[in-house]
Structures are given as C-alpha cells and as structure tokens.
Amino acid sequence: MATNRKATSRSKDNLKRGAARLRSGAPEAGPETAVDTVAPGRADRRAERRAAILTAALDEFSTRGFAAARLDDVAHRAGVAKGTIYLHFDDKEALFQELVRSFLIPQVAMMEQAPVGELSSRELIERFLERFLTEIYTTRRREVLRLILTEGHRFPALAEFYYREVVARGIAAIRMVLARAVARGELSGDALVRFPQLLVAPLLMSIVWSGLFDRFAPLDIPALLRAHLDLVFGERKTT
Amino acid sequence: MATNRKATSRSKDNLKRGAARLRSGAPEAGPETAVDTVAPGRADRRAERRAAILTAALDEFSTRGFAAARLDDVAHRAGVAKGTIYLHFDDKEALFQELVRSFLIPQVAMMEQAPVGELSSRELIERFLERFLTEIYTTRRREVLRLILTEGHRFPALAEFYYREVVARGIAAIRMVLARAVARGELSGDALVRFPQLLVAPLLMSIVWSGLFDRFAPLDIPALLRAHLDLVFGERKTT
Amino acid sequence: MATNRKATSRSKDNLKRGAARLRSGAPEAGPETAVDTVAPGRADRRAERRAAILTAALDEFSTRGFAAARLDDVAHRAGVAKGTIYLHFDDKEALFQELVRSFLIPQVAMMEQAPVGELSSRELIERFLERFLTEIYTTRRREVLRLILTEGHRFPALAEFYYREVVARGIAAIRMVLARAVARGELSGDALVRFPQLLVAPLLMSIVWSGLFDRFAPLDIPALLRAHLDLVFGERKTT
Amino acid sequence: MATNRKATSRSKDNLKRGAARLRSGAPEAGPETAVDTVAPGRADRRAERRAAILTAALDEFSTRGFAAARLDDVAHRAGVAKGTIYLHFDDKEALFQELVRSFLIPQVAMMEQAPVGELSSRELIERFLERFLTEIYTTRRREVLRLILTEGHRFPALAEFYYREVVARGIAAIRMVLARAVARGELSGDALVRFPQLLVAPLLMSIVWSGLFDRFAPLDIPALLRAHLDLVFGERKTT
C-alpha cells in the first residue's frame, strides 16, 4: 500500500472521483481547491483525509447500507488504511453520524435564509423547490438524505437531530410562507398551512423513487415539481 | 378467507403456497384454526410455522434492518429452532423477499379492484386513501412498506417486483380515475394526471415520518390525508 | 480444517494430551473415563467440550498470560472452532473466570473438611501441607493458583471470590488448629495464631518459585515444607 | 529474545546512564537536578525523559499488566509523544525489561552490604526485614517486585537475571547469617539454613497479598514481620 505520498499520488482511482465528488457537495472542500498546488499544508492533510473518508463512507453506506458496509472498503476507497478511520472517528456508528451531520450543516444554513424580496408566494415556493433540485437532488446530498430516510430509524439521535435542525425549522419556514400566501389570497384553502408536509412530500418521494425505481422507471423530477406547483397554486397561465 | 391448496402442494412449489398463504392477509392469523380446532392438522403445522417465521422476521427486520437482524432472534421469536428457518426458506435473503412478497400479494389484489359503483371521483380517491389507512397504515403492512423503502435499494429484484406488481399498476389505476375526474370536470388541472405520484406522495411520507419522527413529533395522518384531499379537490363544503 | 468428525477423531494432537491432562486435575472429568466407549452421550458432549475448552484455556493462559493468550489457540488446542468457545462462555474474560472458579470448587470443599480424629496439632498441619502437595502442587491446580496470583489483580471480582471462599475460610480453619495447638502446649508463641498467613506463606512461595526459577534452580518443595514444619514445631525427633 | 547486548550496542550510553540513574533509587528523582538547577542541562533532558517514561511505564504495567498496557498511555503519562519512547527503548519488551532492571540495581547493591557490626543474629535479620519495609514495601519497588512475580514467567531472561543478581545472592547472604546464628546458638534447628527461602516467604506473601486482597482485607505487614521474627527466634522477652 502506498502510504504517505498523498500529495503526489493519492491512491490511483481516488483522485478523479474524489475531485468530482467534492465539487458536488463534499462536506469540507478544503482550502487548496482554489489554487490546488500551492502548499500541501501539513495540518490540512488531516482535514483532507477526513473528507476523503467521509466521501468514501457515503459511497459505501449508500450502496450497501450502514450495517452491510465494510470499513475495509471505506478505507480502501478513501486511500487510507483501516486504522486511519479510527484516528478521525470513534467507531463505525460515529462515522455514519458525522457523515450525515457534516453533509447536513449546509442544509441547516439553507433553512435560515429568509425568503427576502417582494416575490409572489408562488415564486417563493418555486425558488424553494428549485433549491431542492440544485442543492440536494442533483447533489450527493440526495444520497445523504436517502441515508437518513433508510437508516434513520436505527439512529434515534440522528433522527432527532435531523428533525430539530432541518425538518422542524423547514416546516415552520414553509408554513410562514404559505400563511402569507393565504393572507394575500394567493392560495385558497388552508390545507397546506395546516400540513406543510404536503408541500414537501413530493420531494421525499423523489428521493425514494430515485433510489428504488430509477433503473426501470426514471421520473422527471423537475417536471414533477412543476406539476406539484400547478397543483398547489393552480395551472400556470403560460408555459 | 382462502386457505385451500395446502394439501396439494407442499415442499417444491414455494410460490403457490406463499400466494395462498398471503391472500389471507396476515400470516400469523391462520383462519383455519377456527374451523378445525379438532386435530392440530398435520400438514397445517408447516404453514403455521412458516407464518410464525415470517411474522417474527417482520418484527426483526423492521426494528433492526435486514443486515443487522439475526436469524437467531427470528427463530426465537417464532418459537422454532434456527435450523427450522432453513426448512422453509433458502437463506436470509430469500426469507426477506418472501416476507415482502407475501405481504404484498393482497396489495396487488387491492390494486385490481375496479372502482365500482357510480361514485364521484373525489369519493373514489377518498376511498382509496381510506383503504390505505385501514389496509396498510394501521397494519403490519406499513412495516413491510417501510422495509421496501429502506431496504429495497439493496434488493433490485424486489424493487422491480414491487414496481411492476404494485406501483406501475397502482399508478395506472389512479391515473385512470384522475383522467375521468378531469373529463368530468371534477378536477381542474392535468398535473395529477401527468404525475399521479403526487397523489401518493403523502402516503409515502406518512410511512417515512412515522418511522423517523413519531417519537417526538407525531403526525395526524388521517387529518393529513383529508387535507391532501382538500388540496387536490378544493376545500370541502361541509364536514 | 477437519470440521465435524469430532466423534471419531477430535483433532490429532489433542486426544493424548487431553486425556493425560484430565487425569491430573481437569475441572470436569467426563463420565466416559469410567468405561470410555459405552455411549457417546449426546448431552454429555457439551460437558466434554466445555471441559476441553477449559483445559486448553488453562494451558494458554498459564503460558501466555490472560491478555496475551489467543482464543484462537485455545480453540485449536481444545479441538474446537473459535465460535464454539462462545457457545460455552460469554467472552474471554468469562472463560478465564469460569476456569478459575471451576478449578477452585474442589479447593473450597477441601477447606470444609473438619480435621477429624484425635491427631496431634503437628500431625494436623502436616496433613494440611501434604494435601497442598497432592491436591495442588502436583496438580494442574497449581497453575490455576498461579493464575490467581498473577492475574488476580486485574480481576477484582475473582480476587474477592477467591478471598471469601478460600483464603478467609482457610485462614480461619488454620487459626483454629493453631489456637488448639497453643492451648495444648504443642506450640509455644502466638505469632502464628495472630498471623496464620505465616503458615501459608511458603506454599505461595512454592507456586511463585516454580513458575519463575524452576528452570535453573529447582526447589525441593516437600523438603521445604518439612523444614517449615520443623521451624514451626521445632526439630523433629526421628526421621 | 535477545536482550542483553546493551553494553556493546544500544544508542550511545544507555547502560552507564541507566546505572547512574537507578543508583539513586527512583528514576524520577534524578540526583543531578539538585546540583545544576541553573541550566536545564542539554543532555540531561534525555535522562529526564527516560526517567519519566520508566515511571509512567511502571504505572501502566502495574495496573494493566504488561500485555494490556498501552504505550500510548505510557507516553501520555510521561508527557512525551509515542514515538519518543522508541528513541529510548527498542520496543515494548525492552522498555519492560529496562524498567525492571533499573529498579533492581539498588536491590542488588543492597544485597552486597555486609551485615557489619557486632549485632545479634536476630538484630541482623530484624534489620533485613526492616530494610524490606523501608526500601521496598513502602516504595514503588514493591510494584516492580510484583511485576516480576506476575510477569516474570513470560520473560525468562528477566527471571534469570533476577534470580542470579538478587535471589541467589540474597539467599546466600541470608544463609550465612542464619548459619552464624545456628553456630552461635541463637537459632535452634537448621531448617532455615537449609531453606532460607522460608525466611523470605512472608515478604513475597506481603507483596502478593497487597496486590490481591488489600481492598477488602488489609494486612498489617510490619506486625506480620514481627510475628515472623518471633516465630523464627522465639517470642521476644520484652516489648
């Protein structure tokens, strides 16, 4: 096994995928992505490795599931030795939870963003759905989200964390927007205000569907979300 | 309830027997115990055991997940020896798939039922959602459904089976109802006709939510489904 | 690896030594030693295996020490698979403690035996020391005793068990004998009555010495014990 | 394991320094700190670190046992990095042996001291026992001695070293004293002359007892040793 020449090599098959991966949502980009070859950064090595492990773990957990994933494979894929994982994470479970959490932080931040501007409610919701597409669905975060859906049951702490930090806040934010829409007469019934989950349900379904049926029945998610918007706000005037 | 071909098949043909068994809904019940309390039923023992194993497996797989569930526990819970499981199922994976399939058959049948009578489209959809509640959500089938959502990814054959037998047919059936609704002017846009998944999305969400967040944020699913109906067909006049 | 032919073979190199071993103090002899080939005894197999594992464990723990001993080697030596150990013992630690306890029971019983008869105190003590020689020092129990001395520190529960069941009782019993000796004028000072440990110290030393120095400085323990007796009761008249 | 080429090889001057170090009794002390408190001492740092490691190692080995002790913990406790240990000792085993040896040197020297003066034999032995108390039992050397007793079995070279340098000489010295006592009529039988080990046995027992049973059955060692003296030389006239 190659050991420490990460700066020059980084384990054949890992660099390409690692780079591609990080561009689309890796937990911690690392500062060198900007210039890429300035200084190796002695202490940055650590963060780099940690990120590599997390990315590899996402791969393995996503395809195999938590229990069936082997840390051996994670290590291999990350280009590190098995023991190295334990320098960064207490155990397999901690690795999983850190993985989810680290990928979640941006989402938490996203929830915070006030829907500024004087947009129509439909536009606000539209933006929201679009952001789901660009920030999650077309991203590795989709896999993390799926992990929460599929494994969350066995990680109560994680489920609670996700609920408190993302779901509860998200629901509240959406409800406010919807309430405004109703107040402004942009939305007729109060069904959505009472159950904002209905607005989000298609997003969950996208995640689930893509994981289960995409192989033989791909779904046009953007179109589905547009249709959802139509359902909620009524048929769009022009296309 | 049908319980018939037990006598004719036995060993070889697992499929038929499985089908027969699950048409009756839940394996654990065993309706024939009512009729012949006289003799234990020599060959019925087998079916009984099989059902006990399936039920136990559902328990274990649901709480632990497929990979983490131990056949030892399944056997224990079913009141049989570990080896006995292998008299009924080829291996752990087969047990899982049989479990899902057997619990699925009734659902397949359900899809078949023509939307009899001359009901309004809203009523039809209402019936559909109600049936979800009574036949699935308040049933052990909810757990099976969750198993498909959480483990289906690792069982492509199962996912495909589920898609072909349940999802595709269900989508088609729902689409027909929705198309009729549009034709009759009971539904305005064609969003749902193009994406009947939108009608089902809240059902999935119920399953997911109940598995993850019920502990600290229970959701009133019946109310949610009524709200969904309102969203789709417009606010109900009277209650 | 040979797998299941235990009934016929039992792993080449194990039978001989196993037999030899058990004759000299194995925890549970097993019923077949009497007739040896009558019936295998289906349920006796279990006890047999357990005994084999304990004996093998004694070997390995004695030569390597608890921490350094490998269960793999224990299994090998016992002629069983690694997993089999876990059918009998919870884990390595439990195996160790069971080992010590099982070998200890006879010693506990030994402590109970009243020093019957109307023997002189010297004779009583002499018998006691002799019993140490025949029951412990020339037995595998010596190794168990050494294990207690060398590993007991890391097993407080075990140390306490040993103290309460063997040491405390032994001390009390010896003290009574010594007190009687003083009362009868067979012993001059009360040093030993106050510290019966002094009577036992040479026994401990035998164990320790045999483990450390026997290779290059063997010690004649019987002679040493006779000398000890002389020291305590005064030079013997005739030899 | 080869262990003794220290004199010829090892980094520079391990032997001299080791000897110097331990003449002062406990490694942590360092006699030179008294003299040159002025400058930290460039090369003294090395000795200081070495001593710190040895002390830390004694702690860890004593509580965990050799095999279970982690060099990580030793390093931590010594306030150095793990790698530093390897700058002073070849490996874990070498560390252990050096530890024992270095603490042993003073004891070797102790054996040498002629029992000068015109003291009674009883007084001589009394002094000997007292020295055990002050120099060993109430000292960290007690732990080292216990390490020899508990781990010596797995370190034949060490056991032999200990036997030749300490035990054999000690036995011989004691025997001389005892022979003199017999010749002078201060001691009746020749039991002790033949087995001087009997005189030392209670000392070993103290070490063993303190390690195993002190928690729930502390033993008054000074009193025990006085009783031992009484046993050997007869009840003391006055107190």
Added chain:
DNA sequence: CATGAATGAGGTTTCATTCAT
C-alpha cells in the same frame, strides 16, 4: 421433520511500530 451445537469466514477494533515533518 425439527433441533441446536458447531463451524469458520468475515467484520470491527486495537495498538505496537514506523517515519515524514
């Protein structure tokens, strides 16, 4: 048929040792 003891591959985790910085 049913049992459950036995197996052993395989997984997680530890930790002595190395070595670039």
Added chain:
DNA sequence: AATGAATGAAACCTCATTCAT
C-alpha cells in the same frame, strides 16, 4: 530530537449456514 499521524497485522467476537441426532 521530538512528534504524532499513519499503518496493518492481529485479536476478539458475530452470525449465517450446515448437519448429526
């Protein structure tokens, strides 16, 4: 010299699967 991140062999333990009874 000192560091401490990295390594990877090795140990414990689990559990799906088999098979003699």
